[in-house]
Amino acid sequence: MRLWVGGRCGSYFHCLGYLPDMSSAAEYLPEKLSLKALEEASQGCRGCDLYKDATQTVFGEGPKGARLMLVGEQPGDKEDQEGEPFVGPAGRLLDRALEEAGIDRREAYVTNAVKHFKWKPRGNRRLHQTPRAGEIEACKPWLQAEVQAVRPAAVLAMGATAARSLFGPKVKVTKDRGRPLDSPLAPLAAVTIHPSAILRLREHDEREAEFAGFVADLEAVGSALRNAAR
Numbered sequence: 405m406r407l408w409v410g411g412r413c414g415s416y417f418h419c420l421g422y423l424p425d426m427s428s429a430a431e432y433l434p435e436k437l438s439l440k441a442l443e444e445a446s447q448g449c450r451g452c453d454l455y456k457d458a459t460q461t462v463f464g465e466g467p468k469g470a471r472l473m474l475v476g477e478q479p480g481d482k483e484d485q486e487g488e489p490f491v492g493p494a495g496r497l498l499d500r501a502l503e504e505a506g507i508d509r510r511e512a513y514v515t516n517a518v519k520h521f522k523w524k525p526r527g528n529r530r531l532h533q534t535p536r537a538g539e540i541e542a543c544k545p546w547l548q549a550e551v552q553a554v555r556p557a558a559v560l561a562m563g564a565t566a567a568r569s570l571f572g573p574k575v576k577v578t579k580d581r582g583r584p585l586d587s588p589l590a591p592l593a594a595v596t597i598h599p600s601a602i603l604r605l606r607e608h609d610e611r612e613a614e615f616a617g618f619v620a621d622l623e624a625v626g627s628a629l630r631n632a633a634r
């Protein structure tokens with residue numbers, strides 16, 4: 405946390421750049437940790453610098469009793485404008501994969517590890533930038549609060565950013581995908597690739613193969629959920 409004294413940063417070492425920026429979303433959490441209160445409070449979050457260049461906070465979406473929580477990286481260009489997670493190209497791919505896996509998106513809670521869009525200008529486009537570890541850490545209180553409010557039976561991290569936020573830096577998508585992880589967050593926990601990683605592939609066959617792998621990971625979570633409900 406920064407100590408502001410009389411309009412100046414009170415931490416001498418921090419201002420000299422010797423201390424990491426320890427700001428976080430924690431101080432913006434509401435007292436009542438309902439999804440509605442969380443979403444409202446998240447709109448005013450200044451827990452890291454990412455709010456500065458973004459249009460709005462993009463909070464998670466879905467029923468509070470959702471059994472499945474899907475976690476992405478951060479909102480993209482379209483999500484930043486619309487204020488909803490996964491409504492752009494990655495969202496369309498996710499919708500298609502969920503449908504193939506027999507999972508109803510309306511029954512899942514869909515969110516991101518980082519709630520503001522990080523980008524840099526490229527011509528007149530806004531180019532996605534991967535959030536830094538410090539930004540993932542700063543935003544973690546929102547994700548943790550969402551997990552507490554929803555209490556899903558299964559949580560699936562899509563991509564490295566979500567995997568890091570939910571399970572720490574040791575869990576890696578390539579090494580750990582497709583197998584159940586031990587986590588205090590939910591009885592079922594797993595990682596898979598991020599839908600945008602599929603969209604970035606240039607080769608048609610490679611893209612199809614990765615898409616099939618993504619659907620298989622979703623199917624595995626879906627059937628584990630069905631077995632757990634028995």
Ligand code: URA
Pocket residue numbers: 476477478479480483488489490491492494495516600
């Ligand atoms: N990519 C993400 O990780 N999240 C979104 O909401 C959109 C794209």
Ligand code: SF4
Pocket residue numbers: 428429446449450451452453454455461518519520542543544546
């Ligand atoms: Fe707050 Fe997260 Fe946005 Fe940073 S990215 S300002 S921690 S909501």
